[in-house]
Amino acid sequence: MRVAVIGAGGVGGAFGAALAQAGANVSFVARGAxxxxMRRTGLRIEGGRGETILHRVQATDEPAMIGPVDFILFCVKLWDVELAGAQIRPLIGPTTAVIPLQNGIDAPERLIPILGQPAVMGGVAQITGESLECLMRCAG
Structure with a gap:
């Protein structure tokens, strides 16, 4: 199973790390610091279920480098939905499912005009977690 995680913060990082540990081929799309x-030290998530560490991750800021995947966990902030939605078009194949997981309820409706009805599913997540490697390295 090939999965792309768009936005590897607390939600995307936690779900992506869990899927990678379960054996899925997970690629993270992130940006900046x-x-x-993530490229330097991997991904470390700490939350209610303890700590998850991925020492090596597939991470890029260019979705086209990944190619079509089976599932996309779309975990960006709501104000980035349209821009990030347009950028992930190269990840979508004929059977790709895009699952928005973020605060707010209208992400699917905002993604459908960009990616098409067949690709977009509804999603909801409640999670406590932080991407600690980024917090430690980005905040200081």
């Missing part, structure tokens, strides 16, 4: 930290 967060991407640099």
């Amino acid at each position: 967060h991407l640099a930290a």
